[in-house]
Amino acid sequence: MEADLAAKTEEESLLGMHTLVQTALDYKVKGNPTTYNVILSKLQNTSEDEERRQIFLVLPRSISVLTKDLDAYYELIHRIYTFDFMTSQPIIDAYIRLITHFVTAHTTFLQPTIHMLVRNFLRVARPQKAAAPAPPSIASSTLNRRMSIPAVPAVSEAQLEAEFEESLQRRFASVHVAFAKVLDLVPTSIHHVFPCLCDHFPHKRIETPFQLSYLNNLFKLTTYAKGLQERVVGLVVEKLVSIDVEIKLDATEEDVFTMDDFLDDECCIDPEHPSAALDEMADKLDHLMLATFSYLESELATSTHLFSYLLKSFDQSILNTHRSKYPQFLIFYVAKHSIDHQEHFLSQLISVSLDAKVPPVTRLSCSSYLASYVARAKYLSITAIKHTLFHLLRHIHNQVDILEQSGDVPDKCLVDIIQTACYIACFRGLELCSTETGYNFVRSLGWHRVLTCSLQPMRQPVFHASVASEFLNAAELLGLVSEDSLESLLEGMKPAKNLERSAGTPTCFFPFDPYLLRRSFRFIGPQYLYWKHADPNWSGNSEAFALAQSHMKTYDEDETTTVDGEDENASMASSSYASLPGSYIRSSISEMSVVGSYPGSEDLNEPLQHQFQTPQPAVQKPTLYYHDEEEIGF
Known part of the structure; x- marks a missing residue:
């Protein structure tokens, strides 16, 4: 009975409000805006909640009137679309009902509805705490009386902040409910969303809480609007890069192998105890x-498709960004969850690094990413590392063949590619040499021929001194280069003979250098290989090094019994190679990320034996064969 009475009273109230709204709209077009202004005042956030709710509930009945002359009712429509979801739930429910009627009744309301919803993704500042009321004055005649004034419980700042944060989350949840309903009722409205997301994205200088709230709301949006995920991921990566380039690192160049020690320094910021220098x-x-x-x-x-979206964003926003520091770790993290992802990423990096048709700056960037990724990604398989080194060294030997015939290197990025191979060998060489097959593979790559060719790569300005030094150290320990050649190469590394090199060496950059952001570090740390754990000289690697030495001894003993015509430093372009039943697949993400299948690959599970081959004509370049459909794994 009481419920029926309440419903009847509600209906009567709504009927009265509907009459008022209709009268206001009618009088407005006739030149009498008095009642119309009353309606506008009732839509203000400071007005009575019940009246606002009733107006929102009755306005759908007047849509036909509003759409007849939108210009005449501009103020009313504008007031409707300045709505803030930081209000009571009954008003929010009535408002969501109103805008869903609007967008289904007339397409004119679609664009402002999307803008209003995206605007409500933005965090608002917490209202200032009202000043405490002054204590009541006490007459002098009462001073001698014993008085008991109840104390007002104080509310802590932390409690106020927690309450405000809770109300913010309720606000955002309501916005997502409204957004989901609009997208469900008008599926084509999704085409209007992304430009609005870009327009409202907070500037990189805006405070962190405002950035973070908007970012989390974008991610929440993609959970029910999957059609936006690719573009949202790209937008987020672009914004992360724009912040990343503003970060100032120590201008002093760290050794690329000792900078890992920085993680143990006191200057590495702990998020729980931030310093003023942060x-x-x-x-x-x-x-x-x-x-x-x-x-x-x-x-x-x-x-x-998340990995594909990230790979596309990597191509567009990260790859050619100068000294990007952290956003690239997103793809580092995602790739660990699938061997297919790892192969795909390596495919793209290898193919672009070795493709002469790609601009040199892009090739050099890919080469740096390839070196750093293979060196640092602990989750990569031995097969993937072998495959990467094989294709790099095959390309290098092909170029050395041409160099020996013509005296000129057609590949202007060759020195950087050699440095990439050396850097990978520094970090993963000991791991590869843990088995006899792996050791034989590393020895068979022809390091001596590459490093002692007329190009003299380690003496070139672009070859980083610390990479050369560590590789020669590993080469000596693992027997990759003869003692005479080592002495000659080390002599060339002396500072007295490299003044020009020291003055002109650009700062070496490996993009997956140690991750120094401590809050988000937990996603990277467990899958990251630090130099200490790869260094043959580290005491913790003594057993692995002893095992590698035993394989080296076996290899050297077997080598003494080989036929005189065989030579481990022969060109890897030799036709004596058996065909590897596998190739790198073509990337479908970017036109420039085409992956070549290199013929003449060898069985990576067997020891490699090389023979000298009649050199190719100087004008002939290595041929890349591309596969559009065939997908063959590692």
Whole structure:
């Protein structure tokens, strides 16, 4: 009975409000805006909640009137679309009902509805705490009386912040409910969303909480609007890069093998005990990277195309960004979850690094990423590492063949590619040499011929001194280069003979150098290989090194019984190679990321034996064979 009475009263109230709204709209077009202005005042956030709710509930009945003359009712429509979801739930429910009627009734309302919803993804500042009321004055005659004034319980700042954060999350949840309904009722509205997301993205200088709230709302949006995921991922990566380039690192160049020690330094910021010296942009990026990693972690199981979206963003936003520091670790993290992803990423990096048709700056960047990724990704299989080194060394030997005939190197990026191979060997050489087959593979790659050719790669300005030094150290320990050649190469590394090199050497950059953002570090640390764990001289690697030495001894003993015509340093372009039943597949992500299948690959599970071959004509270049459809794994 009481419920029926309440419903009747509600209907009567709504009928009265409907009459008022209709009258206001009618009088407005006739030149009398008095009642119309009353309606506008009732739509203000400071007005009575019940009246606002009733107006929202009755306005759908007047849509036909509003659409007849939108210009006349501009103020009313504008007031409707300045709505803030930071209000009571009954008003929110009435408002969602209103906008869903609007977007289904007339397409004119679609664009402002999308803009309004995206605007409500933005965090608002917490209202200032009202000043405490002054204590009541006490008459002098009462001073001698014993008085008991109840104390007002104080509310802590932390409690106020927690309450405000809770209300913000309720606001965002309501916005997503409204957004999902609009997209469900008008599926084509999704085409209007992405430009709005770009327009409202907070500037990189805006404070971290505002950036973080918007980012999390974008990620939430993609969970029910899958058609936006690719573009949202690309937008987020682009914004992360824009913040990353603002981070200032120590201008002093660290040795690329000893910079890992920096992680144990006191100057590496602990997020729980920040110092005044903390770079604001680095701290902001740390928060945003943490949110992005968390999103990727939650979506990997259900989103089959997420890696492809990231790879496309890598091509467009990260690859050619000068000294990008952290956003590239997103693809480092995602790739670990699938061998197919690892193969695909390596395929793209190898093919672009070795493709003479690609601009040199892009090739050099890919070469740096390839070196750093294979060196640092602990999760890569031995087969993947072998395959990478084989294709690099095959290309290098082909170029050396041409060099020996013509005296000129057709590949202007050859020295950088040699450095890439050496860098990988420094980090993964000991691991490869842990088995006899692996050791035989590393020895068979022809390092002596590459390093002692007329190009003299280690004496070139672009070859980093620390990479050369560490590789020669590993080569000596693992027997990759003869003692005489080592002495000659080390002599060439002396500072007295490299003044020009020292003055002109550009700062070496390996993009997967140690990850220093501590909040988000947990996503990278467990899968990251530090130099200490790869260094043959580290005491913790004594057993692995002893095992490698035993394989070296066996190899040297077997070598003494080989036929005189065989030579481990013969060109890898030799036709004596058996065909490897596998090739790198073509990347479908980017036109420039075409992966060649290199003929003449060998069985990586067998020891490699090389024979000298009649050199190719100087004008002949190695041929790349491309496969559009065939997919053959590692």
